[in-house]
Amino acid sequence: MEKRQLTCIGCPMGCPITVTMEAGEVREVTGFTCKRGEAYARKEVTNPTRIVTTTVRVAGGLAPMVSVKTAQDIPKGKIFDCADALRAVTVKAPVSIGDVVLSNVAGTGVDVVATKAVAAAQ
Amino acid sequence: MNSYDIVIIGGGPAGLAAAVSARDAGVERILILERDSELGGILNQCIHNGFGLHTFQEELTGPEYAARFIDQVEERKIPYLLNTMVLDVNHDRVITAMNKTDGLFQISAKAIILAMGCRERPRGALNIPGTRPAGIYSAGTAQRLVNMEGFLPGRKVVILGSGDIGLIMARRMTLEGAQVQVVAELMPYSGGLKRNIVQCLDDFGIPLKLSHTVVDIRGRERVEGITLAQVDENRRPIPGTEEDYACDTLLLSCGLIPENELSRAAGVDLSPVTSGAVVDESLETSVPGVFACGNVLHVHDLVDFVSQEAAAAGRSAAKYVQGQLETDETPIPVAAKGGVRYTVPARVHPHRMEEQQVVRFRVGAVYQNAYISVYFDDERVSRRKRQIMAPGEMEQVTLKREDLLSRPGLKSITVTIEEA
Numbered sequence: 001m002e003k004r005q006l007t008c009i010g011c012p013m014g015c016p017i018t019v020t021m022e023a024g025e026v027r028e029v030t031g032f033t034c035k036r037g038e039a040y041a042r043k044e045v046t047n048p049t050r051i052v053t054t055t056v057r058v059a060g061g062l063a064p065m066v067s068v069k070t071a072q073d074i075p076k077g078k079i080f081d082c083a084d085a086l087r088a089v090t091v092k093a094p095v096s097i098g099d100v101v102l103s104n105v106a107g108t109g110v111d112v113v114a115t116k117a118v119a120a121a122q
Numbered sequence: 123m124n125s126y127d128i129v130i131i132g133g134g135p136a137g138l139a140a141a142v143s144a145r146d147a148g149v150e151r152i153l154i155l156e157r158d159s160e161l162g163g164i165l166n167q168c169i170h171n172g173f174g175l176h177t178f179q180e181e182l183t184g185p186e187y188a189a190r191f192i193d194q195v196e197e198r199k200i201p202y203l204l205n206t207m208v209l210d211v212n213h214d215r216v217i218t219a220m221n222k223t224d225g226l227f228q229i230s231a232k233a234i235i236l237a238m239g240c241r242e243r244p245r246g247a248l249n250i251p252g253t254r255p256a257g258i259y260s261a262g263t264a265q266r267l268v269n270m271e272g273f274l275p276g277r278k279v280v281i282l283g284s285g286d287i288g289l290i291m292a293r294r295m296t297l298e299g300a301q302v303q304v305v306a307e308l309m310p311y312s313g314g315l316k317r318n319i320v321q322c323l324d325d326f327g328i329p330l331k332l333s334h335t336v337v338d339i340r341g342r343e344r345v346e347g348i349t350l351a352q353v354d355e356n357r358r359p360i361p362g363t364e365e366d367y368a369c370d371t372l373l374l375s376c377g378l379i380p381e382n383e384l385s386r387a388a389g390v391d392l393s394p395v396t397s398g399a400v401v402d403e404s405l406e407t408s409v410p411g412v413f414a415c416g417n418v419l420h421v422h423d424l425v426d427f428v429s430q431e432a433a434a435a436g437r438s439a440a441k442y443v444q445g446q447l448e449t450d451e452t453p454i455p456v457a458a459k460g461g462v463r464y465t466v467p468a469r470v471h472p473h474r475m476e477e478q479q480v481v482r483f484r485v486g487a488v489y490q491n492a493y494i495s496v497y498f499d500d501e502r503v504s505r506r507k508r509q510i511m512a513p514g515e516m517e518q519v520t521l522k523r524e525d526l527l528s529r530p531g532l533k534s535i536t537v538t539i540e541e542a
């Protein structure tokens with residue numbers, strides 16, 4: 001039996017979680033405060049994923065940059081591919097929260113959406 | 123002079139939530155004053171996710187969380203002035219402010235809510251030896267440059283201080299193509315949230331060196347390198363442990379302090395521990411009709427708690443304006459002992475309490491499997507076990523109004539940590 005200590009990242013409470021593994025299978029999960037914690041721990045030991053947040057350039061807007069995020073989490077190993085793909089993107093103002101700035105980022109099947117509104121410059 | 127029922131200073135999450143709850147409690151004449159060009163406060167530069175799970179049951183980024191509250195303010199048509207800097211607040215609740223359109227002007231308020239947030243400790247206060255070349259930034263300034271201006275301040279980075287902003291910036295600069303070599307922390311524990319250590323350092327293999335500090339900065343025009351050394355239990359560098367790092371940028375993430383110049387001017391009593399106001403259960407300061415909430419009161423790591431606290435301040439200010447907060451009750455002090463550094467509130471009027479009163483506090487060291495105990499005078503009335511407590515994470519206990527009311531003559535309430 002193997003025990004893995006994790007810190008849940010589901011929210012800033014950061015609950016300490018212990019996962020007991022046996023022959024590559026999850027036997028027991030303890031230490032979480034809510035269901036998200038248990039789900040996170042199970043996933044983290046089998047298929048770790050992350051939400052990526054960054055910024056992209058805006059053309060013709062009141063602000064030069066707009067913040068964005070992956071609409072769902074993507075495999076941990078794709079974080080840099082995702083950031084690299086977004087460095088090449090420029091969106092045109094106006095931008096609304098939820099606008100897709102890049103679809104299927106780095107072949108993950110996940111869209112990248114704006115997290116802030118930017119009005120067009122007059 | 124214009125007069126309002128409630129004037130809120132600061133349009134960050136605290137100011138916004140206070141405005142919404144005061145309006146929902148029936149107060150019409152409310153005004154928010156914000157020095158920045160947009161509402162939302164520090165959240166506008168916190169583009170990472172992890173905000174609002176407790177409030178909205180989903181994980182939002184800072185700007186998205188702010189937008190939810192800005193929408194609530196707009197829906198209620200609560201007026202606000204942007205690009206407006208408050209310069210003074212006096213004991214009679216007259217506010218002096220300045221902006222481009224109105225110049226210097228005064229407003230009187232029946233109640234004032236202080237929601238000015240906090241600022242980073244300036245580097246001058248840190249006493250690092252060596253030269254002062256370009257390339258040294260506070261982590262918050264770097265965050266603003268990268269996230270809002272789109273400017274990467276450097277390529278080879280060392281970060282001093284493992285507070286949340288430093289951790290977040292380690293990941294942020296890495297994603298932008300910079301090489302973050304090490305995060306050094308003076309204390310034997312990190313002041314940041316565990317989730318940020320996992321997601322911002324561990325994920326990218328960035329080492330965290332606890333009990334380390336910068337002992338030298340090299341470079342004439344621009345930073346060329348720094349020296350780290352381990353420190354002893356008195357935080358003094360240990361000779362022989364020096365390690366050199368080549369870098370063009372040093373980020374300092376050495377903590378936040380509430381921004382309380384205005385509170386001081388108004389004659390509000392401040393706590394030497396939090397640098398924020400001393401408040402009672404209604405979040406009322408020592409000056410009647412002046413309330414405080416959010417990071418200006420004590421530094422929070424969870425915006426959800428800022429919003430909750432601010433909503434309570436908004437309800438209290440509404441009651442004050444409506445003449446429902448008057449009392450001749452002597453408040454009961456809430457004392458912080460044995461590992462508890464401070465409590466908010468620091469005193470309670472039982473008759474003015476809401477049914478449940480959350481008391482928030484921070485501990486002064488890392489505790490494992492210890493208890494949070496509450497005493498009414500000399501009697502322990504509750505004890506709750508916590509697997510882990512650390513200075514970086516706020517803790518809380520809940521007091522029930524009926525428990526206090528059923529004990530007339532109660533002299534003091536004490537919150538303390540007891541080890542097993």
Ligand SMILES: Cc1cc2nc3c(=O)[nH]c(=O)nc-3n(C[C@H](O)[C@H](O)[C@H](O)COP(=O)(O)OP(=O)(O)OC[C@H]3O[C@@H](n4cnc5c(N)ncnc54)[C@H](O)[C@@H]3O)c2cc1C
Binds near residue numbers: 012133134158207381
């Ligand atoms: C880098 C960083 C990362 C964080 N990460 C998370 C996280 O992942 N999850 C989470 O839940 N929380 C997080 N937080 C915490 C949360 O964002 C803060 O606790 C919250 O924003 C504090 O709100 P506030 O309204 O008190 O202060 P602020 O947001 O600072 O707002 C104060 C406002 O008052 C204005 N102001 C100040 N003085 C004056 C004046 N004299 N006149 C007019 N206006 C004035 C300022 O311009 C500002 O807009 C983070 C905080 C930081 C700094």
Ligand code: SF4
Binds near residue numbers: 011036
């Ligand atoms: S288990 Fe739940 S409460 Fe604990 S950190 Fe995870 S999401 Fe947050």
